[in-house]
Amino acid sequence: MNKNTLLYAGLIIFGLAGAFIFPAYKLQLSFLYILIVLAMTWDVQGGQMGYNTFGNILFFGIGMYVASSTQIAMFFSLAEWTDAGGEKTFVHTIPQFFQGFGVGILLAGIIPTIIAGVIGYGILGLRGHYFAICTLALGIAAGELAGGIEIIGAGQGMTVPVWPKGFGTNASSSQFLYYLSFILALVTFVTLKWAYSTRFGLVLNAIRDNEDKAEAMGIHTMRYKIIGWMVSAFFVGIAGGLMGHINGYIEPTEIAFAGPTFGVFMVLMAILGGKGTLWGPLVGATLFHLFKEGFWTYFLGWQYVALGVLIIVIVVYFPEGVMGWLREKYPERFGEVVDEADLKAQVELK
């Protein structure tokens, strides 16, 4: 057994047993898995492809709304549900809840994927900061629009169906969500690890390094960019659907299309861990979650000030991230051969 197998086995065992080892932190851990999914999928664009997006939050919000409104609308009238506003006059039975949940989560993956495909053709033609600002505007516009649509609760938001009574114990709801988020994070990781090892990953890196050259080599860059965005949208959408259930409540600008919080968190997590690496977003998300919980516990009231300072510090002083720093320190472990003479020549050139 080599080191990597041990590492993977350890992480999987931690994930599977986590719900029992830390029963009090189950929700925190599910939250962490969602954050990992967000960071890893952001890295497909931001790190591997070089397209810094603020717009992945769009799919997060759409997934959240789609998942719970499907679950409600399959059995009740959606308008009446949002009118009732939290008073549980409608109760899902056990099979209804799980049917609705399954279909809802599935649609939460599929619909954002389709949307990403459709708008991707227009938006992925933009480059650099135009792309960044355009996606920023997209996320905020979506939040403001959702805040004006009556049937999904407008600005007040809507409640998510509650766990059916009489099924399992009190803890089973959070256990269920814990395992679903863990599986989602695992599947995302495995998919991306596989994708980065194929031609697809190479093309993404080629687009990041020089898109014009990649095009000149005969690669249909637009096709790959759209597929990359669709992959991100699929996982982010499902993560959004799960997040709606973890929160128990959906609100357009603060929770679903939360550009200034989640939309920036995913960028920060990837940069903190080291963008453009497989493990970076995962490490970054874990560290960031610890930071964030620390801020929210010890600087309550000042948490956003601390967050703003953290953003500036990370971006200005730590742009390479943890993995970038490790890579510089231990290049052999990353499979890089260090040529002393070459290094000296580079230093002299500088």
Add this chain to the structure above:
Amino acid sequence: MDFLIFQAPILMVQASMDGILLGILFALIAYGMALQWGVMNIINIAQGELVIMGGYIAYFMYLSGIHPAFGVIVSPIIMYCVGWGMYKLVINKVVDKDLFTSILATFGISILAQQLMNFAFGADVVVAQSNFGTTMLFNDMVTLPNAKIFSGAVCVISAIILVIYMKKSKLGRAIRATAQNARAAKILGVDTEKVYAATFGINAALCGIAGACIAITFTLHPYTGLPYTVRSFMIVIIAGLGNLPAVAISGMGLGVFEEWSDYLLGTEFRIAAVFSLLVIILVYRRFKLARKREYLK
């Protein structure tokens, strides 16, 4: 289609005049953004927060019993120092990095500024009463608050002063030289570090003037900065860098668009309309350039 604006066509005049006076404000903010974008190659997401901060300075004067209209003099002076400090603390470390770094760093500043303003002035929507009264036009059919006319005039005057300053003064020439070619300017003895700090300060001062005008004509709230950033970004990408007449025209166009969308779509979709317009404009320009196998640079 029973829109109010078609039933009472005089509202079209009202909306257009409001829009133009609002648009002059946007144009001033956008000119500041174009200035620093052109000179330092930085997109400042905290632009809107600088505006709101300038507004709160006028509001603070109003609270302490001074007429808030004097804010248009005091606020740019204070904001110049704020901008200068911001440059020395953070921006000078991201000037020569890629644009996304500056976007993220200024995003951090904007979160920080929002929160600090929230602590200082509370999360209520506030307005500084100017008591300027209103002007009635067309048989009292169109109401025009004098405060809006005042703010429009202030913006036009400060834009003219700035243009003359940029043309005639030594610093103005240094700024324009740096915008053209920073390296050459450095070789010819321009202290670019100083020029950058001054540019950022001037931008912040422009935001301060606009903010003081917003404080007396509209409302202030700590978290409403981002729409101003997006508006000025939008104006700059339509008008191009350093083209003042185009900035003014597209600013007014945007103001008129907003007021009309207020009547046609409803006030709750106002921000959504602004942000969607940005996406539409960018995508339109992308397709137009793609025909020539080019892209927005």
